[in-house]
Amino acid sequence: xxxxxxxxxxxxxxxxxxxxxxxxxxxxxxxxxxxxxxxxxxxxxxxxxxxxxxxxxxxxxxxxxxxxxxxxxxxxxxxxxxxxxxxxxxxxxxxxxxxxxxxxxxxxxxxxxxxxxxxxxxxxxxxxxxxxxxxxxxxxxxxxxxxxxxxxxxxxxxxxxxxxxxxxxxxxxxxxxxxxxxxxxxxxxxxxxxxxxxxxxxxxxxxxxxxxxxxxxxxxxxxxxxxxxxxxxxxxxxxxxxxxxxxxxxxxxxxxxxxxxxxxxxxxxxxxxxxxxxxxxxxxxxxxxxxxxxxxxxxxxxxxxxxxxxxxxxxxxxxxxxxxxxxxxxxxxxxxxxxxxxxxxxxxxxxxxxx
Amino acid sequence: xxxxxxxxxxxxxxxxxxxxxxxxxxxxxxxxxxxxxxxxxxxxxxxxxxxxxxxxxxxxxxxxxxxxxxxxxxxxxxxxxxxxxxxxxxxxxxxxxxxxxxxxxxxxxxxxxxxxxxxxxxxxxxxxxxxxxxxxxxxxxxxxxxxxxxxxxxxxxxxxxxxxxxxxxxxxxxxxxxxxxxxxxxxxxxxxxxxxxxxxxxxxxxxxxxxxxxxxxxxxxxxxxxxxxxxxxxxxxxxxxxxxxxxxxxxxxxxxxxxxxxxxxxxxxxxxxxxxxxxxxxxxxxxxxxxxxxxxxxxxxxxxxxxxxxxxxxxxxxxxxxxxxxxxx
Numbered sequence: 001x002x003x004x005x006x007x008x009x010x011x012x013x014x015x016x017x018x019x020x021x022x023x024x025x026x027x028x029x030x031x032x033x034x035x036x037x038x039x040x041x042x043x044x045x046x047x048x049x050x051x052x053x054x055x056x057x058x059x060x061x062x063x064x065x066x067x068x069x070x071x072x073x074x075x076x077x078x079x080x081x082x083x084x085x086x087x088x089x090x091x092x093x094x095x096x097x098x099x100x101x102x103x104x105x106x107x108x109x110x111x112x113x114x115x116x117x118x119x120x121x122x123x124x125x126x127x128x129x130x131x132x133x134x135x136x137x138x139x140x141x142x143x144x145x146x147x148x149x150x151x152x153x154x155x156x157x158x159x160x161x162x163x164x165x166x167x168x169x170x171x172x173x174x175x176x177x178x179x180x181x182x183x184x185x186x187x188x189x190x191x192x193x194x195x196x197x198x199x200x201x202x203x204x205x206x207x208x209x210x211x212x213x214x215x216x217x218x219x220x221x222x223x224x225x226x227x228x229x230x231x232x233x234x235x236x237x238x239x240x241x242x243x244x245x246x247x248x249x250x251x252x253x254x255x256x257x258x259x260x261x262x263x264x265x266x267x268x269x270x271x272x273x274x275x276x277x278x279x280x281x282x283x284x285x286x287x288x289x290x291x292x293x294x295x296x297x298x299x300x301x302x303x304x305x306x307x308x309x310x311x312x313x314x315x316x317x318x319x320x321x322x323x324x325x326x327x328x329x330x331x332x333x334x335x336x337x338x339x340x341x342x343x344x345x346x347x348x349x350x351x352x353x354x355x
Numbered sequence: 356x357x358x359x360x361x362x363x364x365x366x367x368x369x370x371x372x373x374x375x376x377x378x379x380x381x382x383x384x385x386x387x388x389x390x391x392x393x394x395x396x397x398x399x400x401x402x403x404x405x406x407x408x409x410x411x412x413x414x415x416x417x418x419x420x421x422x423x424x425x426x427x428x429x430x431x432x433x434x435x436x437x438x439x440x441x442x443x444x445x446x447x448x449x450x451x452x453x454x455x456x457x458x459x460x461x462x463x464x465x466x467x468x469x470x471x472x473x474x475x476x477x478x479x480x481x482x483x484x485x486x487x488x489x490x491x492x493x494x495x496x497x498x499x500x501x502x503x504x505x506x507x508x509x510x511x512x513x514x515x516x517x518x519x520x521x522x523x524x525x526x527x528x529x530x531x532x533x534x535x536x537x538x539x540x541x542x543x544x545x546x547x548x549x550x551x552x553x554x555x556x557x558x559x560x561x562x563x564x565x566x567x568x569x570x571x572x573x574x575x576x577x578x579x580x581x582x583x584x585x586x587x588x589x590x591x592x593x594x595x596x597x598x599x600x601x602x603x604x605x606x607x608x609x610x611x612x613x614x615x616x617x618x619x620x621x622x623x624x625x626x627x628x629x630x631x632x633x634x635x636x637x638x639x640x641x642x643x644x645x646x647x648x649x650x651x652x653x654x655x656x657x658x659x660x661x662x663x664x665x666x667x668x669x670x671x672x673x674x675x676x677x678x679x680x681x682x683x684x
Binding site for chain 1: 381392395398399462463479486490493494500607609661664668675676
């Protein structure tokens with residue numbers, strides 16, 4: 001929101017300054033790269049032993065020349081901010097890049113729709129795929145969604161529309177449920193299964209994902225409901241609408257895209273959960289479309305089981321399934337983003353056009 | 356029921372007078388939402404009750420040494436199950452992860468809020484949130500195949516240069532440096548950076564502009580504003596974010612299982628040794644072949660990690676909520 005640079009109009013003025021800045025930010029990295037390539041130096045040593053000291057020194061000297069001690073500390077602050085942020089970016093790109101690069105080696109049309117009926121750990125990649133796992137994941141997550149989304153929205157309504165004094169406590173408990181370790185969710189359902197003698201199936205997997213999805217949906221839905229101007233609701237109430245009508249006919253339509261965002265982010269949260277599913281479902285090599293009976297496959301458990309073996313074709317399968325999982329998460333996350341962006345652009349003109 | 360607990364604001368009182376005939380539907384509406392909201396408590400209670408019921412045989416037979424001892428032999432005649440090294444390992448990895456993640460997270464938040472132009476800041480926010488959405492099994496896969504070789508290299512270098520510091524000391528001169536708490540700490544750091552960043556970013560962006568402008572007008576520099584204005588006002592919120600990250604780190608399961616050698620020979624501070632512990636990963640690792648008595652032991656381990664993370668997360672959300680007063684409507 002507040003950009004410090006815009007409040008110091010004198011800071012970025014002259015061309016000499018820009019030239020110096022460019023030199024300061026490129027020379028150390030060039031020296032570092034030269035050392036690594038010509039001196040045959042290890043990259044990590046080159047980064048920490050050569051580049052970092054030179055960069056810190058040049059940045060410090062640059063700042064000192066400009067404004068003595070104040071300039072020095074400012075320059076170092078900016079440098080370390082950029083350095084650590086770049087580290088985050090490099091880690092993220094490394095994860096994404098390696099999954100995409102390795103996953104594409106396993107990718108082929110039949111990998112997406114075939115199941116693993118006759119596939120062992122050493123079967124070549126020409127046979128089999130993740131089709132059954134995609135279907136299984138969809139079924140399990142769908143079951144979880146049916147239960148978690150209405151309940152999560154109702155919690156959000158309670159947190160935003162009611163006047164109860166318990167709201168603070170409910171919010172704290174919900175938020176701390178969001179940090180529930182996924183393996184505990186699995187153990188919890190396992191304990192229930194011991195007690196009630198339910199067999200392992202897709203349903204028990206969905207049950208284990210439920211406590212993980214609920215808090216995410218509740219939190220995002222709460223935020224989107226809070227973004228609806230209270231005047232809308234107050235106007236509806238003033239016209240004599242009861243609270244539930246004010247909610248279903250005024251607040252909910254206004255928060256529609258936010259609610260869908262809550263749904264999508266909740267899905268993205270649970271679709272990759274591994275530990276609860278390992279504990280509560282039996283893995284399957286073939287397609288099973290009945291989530292209430294028998295073993296069922298899912299993408300995360302597929303990755304997990306094939307990563308367990310050391311054969312290269314199994315590893316390839318794990319990477320391929322991880323890429324599919326990543327694409328699913330990316331689609332969910334991306335559409336949630338698009339929705340929440342559209343909302344801020346669209347609301348005002350749309351309302352005017354209607355009335 | 357819920358709409359009768361009023362705090363004497365005038366408009367609300369008016370509505371109460373005039374909405375008599377309509378209140379029946381409202382009553383049910385609020386009753387339904389209150390029931391679903393209270394389901395949060397029910398869920399926590401159910402988890403505690405079910406885990407405790409299954410954990411009791413182990414807890415009662417092992418006593419307090421369940422938490423402190425370091426021996427896991429569930430199939431002996433008198434089963435011994437003591438979780439000490441795993442508990443300590445979880446804490447060690449959690450703190451390592453937090454130490455690594457905090458500078459990155461604060462830097463990223465500072466960059467997004469105060470340095471980048473608005474469009475770039477939006478992109479950066481999306482990128483960080485995307486990092487939060489990555490499934491832990493994918494990060495584990497990356498950790499074992501891509502990151503471990505790099506981290507082994509870092510570990511070897513820091514062992515050669517700083518081996519005299521106990522943290523970087525390794526007993527075996529030919530150590531492989533794989534599967535160490537150091538690597539697990541990095542993996543956990545990758546997962547909690549986005550959590551700490553998003554809390555910190557929100558607090559930074561809600562900072563009172565007048566405060567910063569005033570500090571600049573009094574002759575403050577960028578660093579002094581950061582050091583004397585931004586950090587003191589936002590520190591409690593940042594600590595809340597760090598606690599949230601710690602809660603996530605303590606409960607992390609699959610990714611750590613890939614990159615850590617679980618061992619009951621306790622590893623106190625030697626981050627680079629190829630052995631460590633993590634309660635959640637231990638549950639998953641043992642679960643497949645657990646006998647009946649070990650099943651109860653693993654349930655007890657689950658109860659312990661649940662209560663610990665619940666306490667950490669409650670403290671965290673309490674701190675974060677207090678640091679974000681604009682969120683209370």
